[in-house]
Amino acid sequence: MKMSDGVEQAIHSVAMMAGLQPDGVLSASALAEFHGVSTSYLLKHLQALSGAGLLTTKPGPTGGYRLAHSPNDITLLDIVLAVEGTAPAFRCSEIRQRGPSPLPGKPTAPCGINAAMLRAERVYRDELAKVSIADVLGDLRAKDTDGAIAARGCAFLELNERRRNAN
Amino acid sequence: MKMSDGVEQAIHSVAMMAGLQPDGVLSASALAEFHGVSTSYLLKHLQALSGAGLLTTKPGPTGGYRLAHSPNDITLLDIVLAVEGTAPAFRCSEIRQRGPSPLPGKPTAPCGINAAMLRAERVYRDELAKVSIADVLGDLRAKDTDGAIAARGCAFLELNERRRNAN
Numbered sequence: 401m402k403m404s405d406g407v408e409q410a411i412h413s414v415a416m417m418a419g420l421q422p423d424g425v426l427s428a429s430a431l432a433e434f435h436g437v438s439t440s441y442l443l444k445h446l447q448a449l450s451g452a453g454l455l456t457t458k459p460g461p462t463g464g465y466r467l468a469h470s471p472n473d474i475t476l477l478d479i480v481l482a483v484e485g486t487a488p489a490f491r492c493s494e495i496r497q498r499g500p501s502p503l504p505g506k507p508t509a510p511c512g513i514n515a516a517m518l519r520a521e522r523v524y525r526d527e528l529a530k531v532s533i534a535d536v537l538g539d540l541r542a543k544d545t546d547g548a549i550a551a552r553g554c555a556f557l558e559l560n561e562r563r564r565n566a567n
Numbered sequence: 568m569k570m571s572d573g574v575e576q577a578i579h580s581v582a583m584m585a586g587l588q589p590d591g592v593l594s595a596s597a598l599a600e601f602h603g604v605s606t607s608y609l610l611k612h613l614q615a616l617s618g619a620g621l622l623t624t625k626p627g628p629t630g631g632y633r634l635a636h637s638p639n640d641i642t643l644l645d646i647v648l649a650v651e652g653t654a655p656a657f658r659c660s661e662i663r664q665r666g667p668s669p670l671p672g673k674p675t676a677p678c679g680i681n682a683a684m685l686r687a688e689r690v691y692r693d694e695l696a697k698v699s700i701a702d703v704l705g706d707l708r709a710k711d712t713d714g715a716i717a718a719r720g721c722a723f724l725e726l727n728e729r730r731r732n733a734n
Contacts, residue, residue: 401569401570401571403658405660407684408657408662412662436662436667476687489568496602499601503715503716512710513578513582516695520643524691527686528687
């Protein structure tokens with residue numbers, strides 16, 4: 401089981417957008433260049449984030465993306481579900497009902513295997529829901545003892561942020 | 568993110584093998600027929616379970632598979648890792664180190680995003696490790712109030728179990 405690379409790209413992109421001014425946006429190409437990834441691939445994930453209501457989009461040639469909510473209100477779970485979809489990883493196909501000798505009648509109780517798999521997925525999601533983008537950034541700041549990471553982010557935003565007043 | 572169908576097939580197959588006599592085995596084709604799935608696909612998963620040490624194999628035309636351990640000692644996590652591989656679902660590609668402006672020097676601290684994603688995966692795996700095949704069967708027995716599920720399993724084993732004495 402492998403999560404798409406898009407999740408990593410989406411989380412890093414959202415974290416970068418948390419540094420924008422209230423009227424600023426970032427283009428997909430700037431985010432893709434900064435992270436060394438394909439623009440078309442990243443665009444797909446930014447659109448998924450936008451579709452899930454996590455980003456707002458400013459259209460047009462000077463447009464781009466920004467967060468639709470505070471970094472406190474966007475969790476890793478929100479991003480994972482936006483990029484990977486909301487279906488559980490384990491999908492019961494009711495194989496207990498297949499084959500030449502299916503169970504008589506339609507089962508009323510859910511399959512215990514499915515229930516156990518979904519219970520584990522519930523705790524996984526609950527854990528991801530505990531971590532906001534603000535938490536991720538707080539953790540980053542705590543580790544960034546010489547300020548090199550913050551300086552790199554600031555230099556990127558300085559160069560690439562598109563602001564309403566500048567257009 | 569979607570787990571392969573093989574996980575469901577593998578868990579149901581292991582649960583069925585828990586009903587074998589100490590000298591009994593089941594063939595891949597019998598298990599595949601019972602569950603209404605492709606023999607070649609199931610065979611791949613039975614081989615993965617065998618490679619992970621969860622099944623033992625009796626070779627030859629009258630051979631087959633049986634559990635290598637007690638159903639108490641085989642967990643859902645064991646089966647998921649055998650079929651899906653042991654790598655985490657989230658695989659950090661260190662995109663913070665990519666692009667035209669990578670962080671100076673090799674980072675000593677793990678990326679906080681990766682750490683948070685792996686923490687969630689840890690609780691997911693811990694939850695799956697709590698559930699043994701014996702638990703799954705106990706749950707099934709509790710729900711099988713009229714004995715229809717047990718009767719179906721017994722009829723299958725009666726017909727398909729290959730025992731040493733019979734060969």
